[in-house]
Amino acid sequence: MTAGLTVTGLTVGCGTRALVDRVGLEVAPGEVVALLGPAGSGKSLLLRALAGLPPPGVWVEGAAALDGRALTGGGEAPENPGPGFVLIPERASAALVQHRSLADLFAEALAIGGHGTTIVPVLQQAASLLERMGMTGASRRLALHPSDLSDGALWRAALALALAAGPRLVLADAPADGLDPSVRAAMLDRLAVWARETGAALLIAGRPDAGLDVAACRVLHLEHGRLVPEPQPRPRPVAADAAPAGPPVLSVRDLAVSFPVGPTRMTVLEGAGFELAEGDTLALLGESGSGKSIFARALLRLVPASAGQVTWRGRDLLSCDDATMRGLRREMQMLFPDARSAFDPLRTIGDHIAESLAALRPDIPKAERSTFVTNVLRKVGLPSSVADCRIGALTAAEAARAALARALAPEPRLLVCDEPLSRLDGDDRAAFLDRLLELRRDEHLTLVYATQDADQALRVGRRVLVMMTGRPVELAPAGTLPRDAHHPYTRAMLAAARASGPFLDGDPVPAVLVRGGCGLRARCAKARPFCASSVPTLEPVGPGHRVSCHYWDLPDGHGDPG
Amino acid sequence: MSVASPDAPASLSPVRVAWRRFSSERPAAVGLLAVLGLLVASLLLPDDHHSPVVTPLVTAPLSLAAAFAAALMGILVASAIGVLAAGAGGWFERAATGLAGRLSILPLPLVAVAGAVAFGRDLPGLLIAIAAVVALPAVGPAHAVMRGLMRRELVTAAHAAGVPPRRILWRHLLPNAAARLAVAGWPALPRALVIECFAGFLGFGAVGGAGTLGTVMGNAAAHGDPVMLASAAAVLGGLLLALHSIGRGLLATVAEEERP
Numbered sequence: 145m146t147a148g149l150t151v152t153g154l155t156v157g158c159g160t161r162a163l164v165d166r167v168g169l170e171v172a173p174g175e176v177v178a179l180l181g182p183a184g185s186g187k188s189l190l191l192r193a194l195a196g197l198p199p200p201g202v203w204v205e206g207a208a209a210l211d212g213r214a215l216t217g218g219g220e221a222p223e224n225p226g227p228g229f230v231l232i233p234e235r236a237s238a239a240l241v242q243h244r245s246l247a248d249l250f251a252e253a254l255a256i257g258g259h260g261t262t263i264v265p266v267l268q269q270a271a272s273l274l275e276r277m278g279m280t281g282a283s284r285r286l287a288l289h290p291s292d293l294s295d296g297a298l299w300r301a302a303l304a305l306a307l308a309a310g311p312r313l314v315l316a317d318a319p320a321d322g323l324d325p326s327v328r329a330a331m332l333d334r335l336a337v338w339a340r341e342t343g344a345a346l347l348i349a350g351r352p353d354a355g356l357d358v359a360a361c362r363v364l365h366l367e368h369g370r371l372v373p374e375p376q377p378r379p380r381p382v383a384a385d386a387a388p389a390g391p392p393v394l395s396v397r398d399l400a401v402s403f404p405v406g407p408t409r410m411t412v413l414e415g416a417g418f419e420l421a422e423g424d425t426l427a428l429l430g431e432s433g434s435g436k437s438i439f440a441r442a443l444l445r446l447v448p449a450s451a452g453q454v455t456w457r458g459r460d461l462l463s464c465d466d467a468t469m470r471g472l473r474r475e476m477q478m479l480f481p482d483a484r485s486a487f488d489p490l491r492t493i494g495d496h497i498a499e500s501l502a503a504l505r506p507d508i509p510k511a512e513r514s515t516f517v518t519n520v521l522r523k524v525g526l527p528s529s530v531a532d533c534r535i536g537a538l539t540a541a542e543a544a545r546a547a548l549a550r551a552l553a554p555e556p557r558l559l560v561c562d563e564p565l566s567r568l569d570g571d572d573r574a575a576f577l578d579r580l581l582e583l584r585r586d587e588h589l590t591l592v593y594a595t596q597d598a599d600q601a602l603r604v605g606r607r608v609l610v611m612m613t614g615r616p617v618e619l620a621p622a623g624t625l626p627r628d629a630h631h632p633y634t635r636a637m638l639a640a641a642r643a644s645g646p647f648l649d650g651d652p653v654p655a656v657l658v659r660g661g662c663g664l665r666a667r668c669a670k671a672r673p674f675c676a677s678s679v680p681t682l683e684p685v686g687p688g689h690r691v692s693c694h695y696w697d698l699p700d701g702h703g704d705p706g
Numbered sequence: 707m708s709v710a711s712p713d714a715p716a717s718l719s720p721v722r723v724a725w726r727r728f729s730s731e732r733p734a735a736v737g738l739l740a741v742l743g744l745l746v747a748s749l750l751l752p753d754d755h756h757s758p759v760v761t762p763l764v765t766a767p768l769s770l771a772a773a774f775a776a777a778l779m780g781i782l783v784a785s786a787i788g789v790l791a792a793g794a795g796g797w798f799e800r801a802a803t804g805l806a807g808r809l810s811i812l813p814l815p816l817v818a819v820a821g822a823v824a825f826g827r828d829l830p831g832l833l834i835a836i837a838a839v840v841a842l843p844a845v846g847p848a849h850a851v852m853r854g855l856m857r858r859e860l861v862t863a864a865h866a867a868g869v870p871p872r873r874i875l876w877r878h879l880l881p882n883a884a885a886r887l888a889v890a891g892w893p894a895l896p897r898a899l900v901i902e903c904f905a906g907f908l909g910f911g912a913v914g915g916a917g918t919l920g921t922v923m924g925n926a927a928a929h930g931d932p933v934m935l936a937s938a939a940a941v942l943g944g945l946l947l948a949l950h951s952i953g954r955g956l957l958a959t960v961a962e963e964e965r966p
């Protein structure tokens with residue numbers, strides 16, 4: 145009898161078409177295997193077939209066994225798959241019945257796992273599982289319903305619940321998807337540690353860029369339903385040239401954004417600043433809620449700044465009138481996270497680009513606009529026929545390029561990108577970034593690029609400004625950062641991108657919830673009582689390198705939360 | 707890179723896409739057919755004032771037309787207030803939406819009848835009164851539609867592309883709002899129909915010899931004709947069901963458009 149999961153010649157199809165084709169794999173007890181593939185490669189289908197839950201109309205052939213006992217075989221799902229394995233679905237909310245409390249859900253799962261039904265031990269066991277998945281105050285939260293939980297807590301609960309019955313095999317489809325990279329990495333690490341300790345086989349599936357390899361002993365690649373060798377990394381265009389000479393064209397000082405909430409104001413960005421020379425690149429790196437998107441928008445006055453100064457080629461953007469600002473938009477354009485929602489669904493792509501040209505390039509005669517539209521579409525790699533399409537007719541990749549075409553149409557000098565790859569995956573993501581960087585270099589654009597992916601930030605920016613809870617916490621050259629990051633938050637983000645520890649525990653704290661002191665103190669291994677009382681400021685620690693941390697020079701693990 | 711197939715639903719004009727979505731809602735299509743059938747039948751049937759089958763069918767289109775006219779006026783007024791409130795923000799937004807919300811919990815049919823007494827007992831006076839009361843509950847949804855649209859990324863992106871605010875309003879916001887406002891305001895039509903029938907039952911709004919469903923019911927009750935009363939009530943019930951089904955289809959068109 146072979147221990148762990150053994151899959152031989154597993155084929156899943158619909159009609160005459162094989163969607164997963166003769167897949168064979170093994171996952172030993174205590175082993176963590178990541179199954180990576182782009183959207184539509186068949187990962188989810190494979191996991192569902194293994195769990196005996198293929199979608200209606202889909203047939204399954206081949207064999208799969210757990211500890212020698214058949215999971216599937218002969219095209220029929222087993223009638224009673226038993227509690228030996230668990231499938232964690234793609235959305236955490238789908239794993240949790242919404243109208244029942246966590247305590248109820250755990251009581252049921254623990255009873256299935258043979259842990260009895262006596263209430264106190266059940267609650268203790270549930271709290272300990274939640275704590276294992278990194279949930280703070282777990283015993284207090286057992287009375288909550290799934291709808292009361294944040295995304296991070298929801299995932300922790302879904303994972304802990306899956307482990308409650310003590311499965312021998314865990315099939316996880318895109319676990320912790322949608323969470324910030326550092327949070328996801330820490331959560332997957334905990335899941336992998338649990339699997340190794342309990343001897344359960346863990347098969348996790350997700351996109352190649354989802355950071356699942358952080359937890360894996362082995363990585364398998366699935367493409368078009370087949371296991372394939374690891375794809376060769378594609379040659380990447382050079383992102384940042386040598387440091388551009390010349391005075392700064394974009395200068396930002398102490399930028400702050402706050403919104404009125406009742407009688408008070410809620411500050412979401414504070415003390416942000418940098419300088420950029422013509423053709424220079426800066427990456428804004430931060431998790432969700434770090435303030436990078438607001439910062440990017442405030443630069444172009446798309447959200448009102450409450451304090452500070454933004455100077456473009458000597459003009460103060462925050463003090464000029466609306467008409468002047470509209471005129472200046474010719475020189476500065478923006479890419480949004482979701483290209484689809486940035487277009488009017490009732491108008492064609494050509495209409496949008498022509499409208500932008502009419503507003504910002506009055507020097508181009510109306511009769512010549514369509515030629516401009518065609519040229520700029522070709523420049524970004526789209527056929528001219530896209531001009532007649534509405535946004536709903538385009539794929540996500542085409543929509544992203546159409547947005548790039550619209551931004552480049554007025555021939556700007558500054559491009560501000562707010563997570564432009566967030567709706568793309570796999571090859572589309574890489575191809576779009578390559579094209580963006582090629583165009584930036586060819587047109588000598590000044591670029592500000594906001595992202596939550598440290599890899600992207602290091603690739604795109606000549607310098608990286610790390611944002612956390614609405615404040616800048618580290619500014620350094622991209623070449624320096626990977627080996628000499630000082631701030632614990634920066635180090636955690638780099639660790640998540642490199643699929644190695646140490647990770648930060650807990651969920652990011654939104655800027656509005658930080659009441660004085662450092663916003664990382666609840667998650668920081670170096671935190672000391674002083675961190676709660678004093679907000680650190682950016683201080684120089686090397687050439688072009690500034691850090692905002694009271695104890696950046698303290699070795700790791702020397703914290704004392706008090 | 708290939709462009710998505712031109713046969714894909716998304717490459718159709720927005721109106722055709724909306725029609726596809728509407729007609730895929732079976733009850734909505736049936737409701738629309740029922741209303742059209744009623745209109746055709748009313749044209750073909752003889753004007754027999756004493757038949758319990760023919761009379762409600764012949765008078766129903768007049769009720770529907772009156773309700774439609776009142777609802778249209780009401781929706782236009784509610785949309786105008788909703789758009790202004792969302793655009794102005796601040797105290798005006800709070801005051802307009804708050805006041806409309808508070809007034810809409812009043813017993814609207816009685817308010818409409820009281821209004822008809824003020825505006826005149828004839829049909830135009832009644833329609834103005836109905837339009838005023840059905841506008842009240844439509845202000846909130848119209849305001850929410852505009853607020854939601856103004857927060858969408860397409861507006862920020864248009865600002866970033868240098869498009870002047872007035873052009874954003876006329877070219878992007880209002881065209882995108884039109885279908886949503888129609889959907890949000892659709893419940894005003896069955897509401898107006900019910901109020902019109904209630905008022906007609908009490909003797910308001912009759913035009914010369916021609917009656918509405920409400921006046922037919924009122925006369926049947928006054929003359930002790932239960933068959934005519936039941937028949938007219940059944941036509942009214944069927945009409946309301948059909949209108950609600952059509953509303954469901956309209957909702958489906960917008961709900962799908964909102965999907966990411």
Ligand code: SF4
Pocket residue numbers: 631632633662663664665666668669670671672675680692693694695696
């Ligand atoms: S050591 Fe203190 S100041 Fe530095 S990151 Fe940690 S909590 Fe913040």
